[in-house]
Amino acid sequence: MLMSIRKYRKLILNKDFDAASWIGVPGRVITAGFQKDLPAPHFRRNFDYHGTGDAVELVIAAAGYYEVYINGKKVGDQVLAPTPSNYDRRMFYNRFNISGYLLAGKNTVGIILGNSFYNAGTLGPWVIDKASWRDYPKFMLQINSTGRCILNTDENWQVNGEGPIRYDSIRNGEYYDARLELGKWASPDFEVADGKWVVAARIHGPGGELSEELHAPCRIYDILHMHKITDNIYDSGQNLAGWARIKVKGEAGAEVICRYSELIAGELGYLDGTKRIKRDEIARFVNSGEFQTDKYILKGGDSEIWQPRFTYHGFRYIEVQIIGSAEIISIDACAVGTHFDIIGRIATSDATVNALMKCTYWTFRSNFVGFPTDCPQREKQGWTGDALLGAETGLYNFESASAYCDWLEILADAQRPSGQIPGKAPISGWGYNWGYGPAWDSAIILIPAYVYAHTADISIIRKLYVNMQKYMDFCGSMATDDILRFGLGDYCPLDWDNMLDPAITSTAYYYTNAVTLAQFAGLLDAEDDRKYYLELAHSISTAFNKTFYSKNGIYGDGSMTALATAVYHKLAIDSQLTAEHLNELVKNNDHKINFGMLGAKYVPRVLADYSHIDTAYMMFVQDKYPGWAYPLKYGETTLLEQWNGAGSHNHIMKGDISAWFFRYPGGFTHSIENPGWKNISIRPQLIKALTSFRAEYRNYVSEWKRIDRDCIFNITVPDASRADLILPNGAAYSLAPGEHMFKIQG
Template sequence: MKTPTRLALSLVLLALLLLGTASAADRTCSVTPVELRCEYLNDPLGIDVTEPRLSWQLAATDSDAYGQRQSGYQVLVASTKDLLDRGKGDMWDSGMVASDRSVHVVYQGRPLGSRMQCFWKVRVKDESGVVSRWSEPARWTMGLLEPGDWHARWIGTDQVFERKQGWPPPDNDVPDPWLRRSFTLDARPKRAAIYIASVGYHELYVNGRKVGDTVLAPSVANHRKRARYVTYEIAEHLKEGRNVIGLWLGVSWSIFPQYKTPDKPQTPIVLAQAEIELPGGKTVRIVTDDSWRTCPSPNTLLGVWDFMHFGGELYDARKEVPGWCEVDFDDSIWKPATVYSPSLKLSAEMVEPNRRVREVRPVAIAETRLGVYRVDLGVNMTGFFEMNVRGEPGQVVEMKFSEQSKADMTHRLRSKYIIGPSGKGTFRNRSNYFAGQWVTIEGLKYKPRLDDIRADLVRTDYARASSFECSNELLNWIHDATLLTFENLSLGGYVVDCAQRERMGYGGDGHATTECGLNHFGLGAFYTKWVQDWRDVQGGESAWGTSGDKAATTDAIESGNLPYTAPTYWGGGGPAWSGFCVTLPREIYERYGDVRILEVNFPMIRRWLAFLETKAKDDMLVRWGGEWDFLGDWLWPGAKGVNGDTIETLFFNNCFWIFNLQTAAEIAGIIGEEDAAAKYRARADEVRRAVHAKFFKPDENSYVNGFQGYLAIALLVDLPPKELRPAIWNRLEKEILIVRKGHIHAGITAGAFLFKTLLDADRQDLIFTMANKDTYPSWGLMRRNGLTAIAESWMMDNSLCHSSYLYVGTWFIEGLAGIKPDVSRPGFKHFVLKPGIIDDPSMRWVKAHHDCLYGRIESRWRIDDDRVLTLNVTVPPNTTATLHLPTAADKAITASGSALAEAKGLRHVRTEEGCAIVELGPGRYEFQSSLAVVARP
């Protein structure tokens, strides 16, 4: 027999290779890239991050298959859509990168400069090496990156606010100004963008039309230091010939007392620069300067934009000027704009804008006394109010807003409309917002109809990232009220304590809201913006009511001290309030795998911890500051007065110091700051020993007064030595179940750490016991009292829409649905599924999902009458999960109809403590298992 020649072998191998290639080409990729994002945002305009991060999700081609993952990616970025469509990445072609990374892929192409347009798409290689089709295109644009790119001047009106004597303080009398500038274009533009920064809100009009659907722009910033600019694309609004740009400013934050500086007037000001590209390459630049004309608008802020005096709006329709922002309008009698020169750092608006997100129609209107009408909106809300009115010219219609059914007005929130010459018109909010459920209407000579009135919930337009429903109606109400409250409190790119009275971004309240928010909404950009606000306020004093001239004004921060709110620089608190600067970046990292957020904010964390060392003696913090400067827990049941001088507060703040130190050590380790990590761990150990020695009560196995939150935070920071932990846990259980008869007994900050501790320990039973109550103190009592949002205090005696107790919202997704991030593999690349099965007749089923950066995670469980658990879960492509499946007999478990050992897409690792531990790859699964029979007395 002849030996095959080398040529023959080569031909055979070539034929096999071609056959394999054809086979691979005929196969369909298991995933398709979708939901492209840049810096968490969808097609953002005018960003100022020069190495933006790109993310995408993978949609499974076959939803019944398993194991879909990415083994490679190729990103193309082009300077034009045409080049991208032709597969030309003139800005960046990554080539096929062998990587499963689909989140936070750093742009590594040509250096990015001001005004650039960047069109991009991605394709991926799946687990079998098959390449997907290209994604749909996405894009981002660059803003003005250098100070020298700006040629505009800050302008405004010469009318300046002066706070007048009296109590309550007399209303602001500076009208919201109009500004306009006309110009001529030789041709219709190819592209046009305008960059607008303002102190106070602004609206943009081009040739008589409002641009975009956003409201209350920009997001709130610390205007002692920073102004954010918003980028608008306006080419479609422009034309050949004469054009006009109009700006309608709102007084709002321009007169906030803590933002007052010598170089900046207390009046709304704006900086705007339009870059207009014409055919042939010619560019026209329109900038704000003294050539602009200004006139008072019919709208004026009521109130003085300060604590308890946010007021509303007065719209005088007699002062309307038809066509004020149209091309043919004659502005010759308008005044020239006034030029100002504030020292403000300019940065891009890189958070979702405020929008109307939900329409609300009134449910009832009643005449409460002669000529006075009471409107019930059916829900306590924050947003815009709108009403059609008619009457005699000059007739004043007043709207008073209330959270309480028996009060005409709460927190002095009210607006007015003066009817114009036509005898009819529409009041609508523009530069301020209301909060409440009831509206008292005075000044009408007729009963308004339901269809005359509407309201819109207004908030930062982040995406909803969850759903939840269960068989317990009380828990469903708590869930819905908690989320409504969060939405009401997150207008302007930060979370306020309350929208009606203070509008302050308290760090203490942040502990109560952040994990709740991250479980239910897409908040990557939102919280990235808010943590920048915390950097901006670092370095000044932190006393309640700090006067503006003592606030931080420069970036050259020597002191690491922080006030208790950001970006508002106001209010009381203590170490836990300011120490939110450490926990917020860590929470963002845990949910989104965002290492950059840790790197950027670590200098702030260092300075904060260095400041705390100046307040320590004998390895413990000592009391500092004024009456409001060293608070512990806040608004627990029965709380009275200010608690900065109590032994309990001293204990709580020192425990929180340990929490800050150990969190900072984790952060330092993640970003490679090993010396700092070791230093903070060692310091935490020193403080831990000192605090335990001083505050432990061995006869009671307790600390200080034994309140739930204090015991919980002690456990959270490993305060008790290992041998004492079981006794402290027993003491905490006794405090909940026996001393408080199953009720919660904690406030804002200690309550947040109570729930964090119980969730970390998987004590669903204890949380359910507290959440399922409807007697004092409880969320259920709020429901019984007819509330639609969560109140400020358990007594329900102040604000009825407040951030205080929103930490319960975390439990619905992490606890009952059991969808938890894995802290060792952050960002949900790997996560934990551990459904919270509650042994209670009311808890027969739960349905929930959470949308992480990789896609949708689902968890649905139900228990039948024979105590058989059916669990349906979905693991998105390119992720893995560890499932803890409760079972009485793991050999009887089925997965998608098969025995566990034979099921696809998973691996049974072990069984421990009544749970089968199963590693899951991407896919959809249905498990059934028998639960242990629980003996009942």
Template sequence: MIFSNRFFCGDSRVCTLQRHIPAPLFRHSFHIDTIPASFEVTICGLGVYELFVNGKRITKGYLAPYRSNPNHFVYYDHYDITPYLDAGENVVGIALGNGIMSSEMPVWGADKYPWRSAPCFAFAAEADGKFLFDGSVFVTHGSEVTFNDWHCTESIDARLAIKNWNDTGFDDSSWEKVSPACEPSGEKKLCTAEPVKEYDRRKPVKMWQGERGFIFDFGISGAGTYHLKIKGECGQQIEVYTSDCVIEGKKITNRNLYCWSLTDKMADKVQHDHLTLSGKPDEFEPRFTFRGFRFAEITGITQEQAQSLEITFILFSNGFASAGSFRCDNEQINRLQQCVIQSDRSNFIHFPLDCPQREKNGWTGDAALSCEQLLLNFDCANSLFVWLQNICKAQRDDGSLPGIVPTHTWGYDWGSGPAWDNVLFELPWRIYIYTGNDEAIKLCAPHMLKYLCYMSSKSSDSGLYAYGLEDWLPVNVHTPLCVTDTIMCRSIADTAEKCFWAVGMHQEAQYAASLSKEIKQAFRKEILRPHEYDGPLGANDTVATHAMAIYYGMYEEEELPSAIYKLKCRIKQSGGHIGFGALCNRVFWRVVGEHIGMDEALDIMLSETYPSFAALLKNGMTTLWEGFEYFEGDMAHVPAEIPQGFWSFDHHFWGDISAFWYRYLAGIRIDGPGRVEFAPMFSERVKNVCAEHVFAEGTLRVEIDRDGNSAHCRISVPRGISVRVSSPRGWASDAAELVCGENEVVFSKLG
């Protein structure tokens, strides 16, 4: 397998918002007398490539190759094209999009990437192990894609489409030779992450005429592209806007994305495509970026065209398999579980993103918060491992990490901190727990140690930490940064200790343990002050302080009753509603379910009044929102006065509620490789549960039916998985250990 270091481009000019450069096409025609036993090619396309052989698209997925900082890693894809070859003439075709090579988004430093250039590619072909040719033999021509930008839009002029350009029998004598391009400095790697694959196609569930065009509702938000079939006049120009919401049913808006992240010059270009018709039946499928949307608005068409056109929402995500499912007899929970699943899919394009329509960044904190529910719901450990390689590569010599990966220089000085940097610890540990594979820990261990030294250097004189982002997007109540950062530093040290022990790094584990002890002592002295004031005072006395301190072991056992009482008081002060941010959300439900009660936890989560998860369902939420904003109406009738920067309607970092349901309602608590504690907890809101999780050894399946004071459980245990039974508080069972195969357990309510 050859990773060619010779890169080539077409037009060497950089495409910008002011200067549109068509996406280049490349082709090479060659003859073979007989088809070899093996004909293999490797390709790297910077930024996005499409690969064709004899007119057939064979690209492994959408948006190939894997997105990375090309000064860190340069990813190649490998193809065996033998099945597509013929004796005689054969053609390899390549189309290139800009990807992140020329994005002008200034907020995350994309407009100053040192690798900014025209898109380029490296290619190598070999037959039966013998090198044949590289990218130097290709010829090039511009395409009908007259503009494309990763963060903005695409413009396609169907009149410029070149028929059969990637097939045999085509005259390419007028095409130009390729030009050499600079070789990126990153390490060359074969991409092993799952490719981005289509998982669903949806037709509109509703269409109506809006203020400026025709609006199509696909019924669900997601990430992907669209396929449009339409017939019109030659030169007719139409525009396609896509978004998660519609202003008062009249027109699509991306106003909710116009926060600090979008400049005026880009605001109207985000998710706004320009299409020019050829006069013949045309088909459009933009493929050089992706969009997050539920609604599409098409302007510049007639009523007749609106009725006759065909538009399909193509939803895609990394092509890993499902690893679990959860259902119960509470439809609010089922709908929220679907919101979590859909948000996960929307935001896993190569690696976990924050949102698919605004930033499209690999925010580390979002993944740290979501990784347990991601691993419960999807077989995504391999994709997470590849991303961890990029995270390790992004670590600076001083141990610091950026808040987004990939990046160049953005995110080190702002956008990171303990809760975000925790990704380096949380992901390897969870991968180990859920798969038994310790390769992620081995990869990250030296980087963990480097980070612990960096983290120690950020300690204040009092032993507290405050150098990162806070309890992100808190609802109503703000918790001081020194509280959440110090708690998360303690969590990092604890996770590091477990990781080091798991791979036999005993001295490092002892160092992490001593650091954890120091942090706990400082936090108790400066924040909890149990012997002086019986708990935190003033601004420190919040739901997040108590819930996170309880979960992460800052209280001693004898102090828990007092801490739980104070937590109850703060919950009551919040009106029995959500009163915390995303960091606390990761632990709040578990703490309340464990120490106060499942009914109380679900009452808060499923309250019909704002702020709660269930309240957002009344707005037609189909994916989790970035924040708990409130408005009257559904997603097709968002108020015109929607604030600028109303945030994204498709985020996943609140999604740990799914892990809470698996662990507490279904009782599936995976606490080590191949080890499960079956410990369900019961609520009056949920009487029946059916859940499963897929291990490498097989599928663990749980069915629970509660009838009054008894809960009848059927558990199917695969060979190689150890399951022990624990009874919830106030319930009892005779079962202790489950056997391979079918098991029945009955819990009886005491008293």
């Protein structure tokens, strides 16, 4: 009986870890609330290895962040690993081939653990400090070769809980005292000579199912030199997510304090013009400890180079304070995020469009650090609404489908038995009673639809289909006569006092979700489900028009978002008429925006879908307030949360603009009916104000140029692919691999 229990334990654990146990620092206890002294523990273990020539793999699961070393060398170039999750439901682990790190004979493996979101003690509105999983960081590791365990975590490891990383917090920063460095602690010749190295404790794990992390890891993907603009303020020239790498020289005990900020006073014209960093408003959700602050204490001697390991910040500027005798030699800004392969690029004849594409690029990368977030400074939270609105931009520009799928499973882990979805994931328990609703929750249905349309990979639909059905049942329980009156709507509007009734957008998402689930049911050969969701969609459509349609193509309050919602979600009785009203509304407003985050996606897409692409284009490039291009005049390098510059200056929720340029002037069209990229539809639309346009998507190219009265199209189709091309004059072609040129009047 004992043997069967052991076998059962190994089965439910994971075959990669069948000999391993969770270990941690003995006697280290976490209490609720903010803890100031949280040194990062260092673990080490010597082992013998006599190579056979077979590959050797190391697998590691860490509750918190980790770095792993073999014989003093860091394994891999990833940072901030593994991806955070709902740790008591799912734990990500990583796999490495370490054959090249091993020596014949004696070897040493070393581990440093950081807190990540697992032990996030910073007080704030999302009560992460009271998360059900919260504990001191721990890990489990095993080294395997051809089915044989070479090393595993157990009580034979040593741990030092008092190393140089004195404090690390994902929402505050990292404090490092170089005087306390442990020497060659991860090398075989290290002598454990003091009482600070003790036997590690076998402890319980976080409780979540182990899941191998298959998407791209976080890495430093760019390094920007920071220039000194005042005596103590440095500017990278780019708003980004990451950290500073400092090179400093001075006496032992001198301290360098780096405070990170998106702003200095005077930007966007509404600050007071003095030279200092400006971050009071953006720091308001960090209610304990210091906001976005790293500290480094020098060991003295030669110049020292340091960067944090277990935190990241949203910033363009750094204010440096030096206590004691030290001088800064240089500071570089390290841009950090999920290291996606870039698969899309856009270049146009309009410098404003190019600048907006660059802003969107940096905004998206800043807001995908392991999982999609809203902003990289104030919150770092996986808000579902922001993820949904940025997803198509992500899929056009980056090889991001796998990362979205991993995050969707984190979201599904947080679903309640009732079917309710929280407004963000990972979640510490907060998010079910505010910050959710169909415009947010629909991420669990529509992002899988986008992933399938772009990749033809149905696996995430199969995996989450039951979760999607449960969510639709939850919506049904909340509906009155097929109208949903809960949830956030067109958030961050221009005018908060006249925000559109969320019932319009919530019900519209309810309808689109029903249509999408009918399509999924068809893919999964679930005919009864398909019929049910089509009937539900018809019922919702009827109720929507009965409730929100007035007359002559007008919906709701007649605002831009109200009109665009009805057309975008394919609910309008006369889509062309409603789109005409929208076009006139935008033109009569001098192409200035008057909507929030939902309208930022709906309005430009509806205009382009109904023959008003030039109106949409002018919304993007006009530089008067309010609009996308207005902040460019003041040096902004990422997209703003709010049109007036309040709040975050690095928010992805208005970032569908990049997907719009791929979809309309580029013509790259994806759908559930024609998924993937091996046989793609290209339907480019001309914009009068542009003389040239080029979109690269995977290895396709859609390019057009105006020459005199003609327009020349150059289309490239990659090997083993085909494209169905429809030109603006209606001419249609089926294109084989190769380069193709067409000329039309235009």
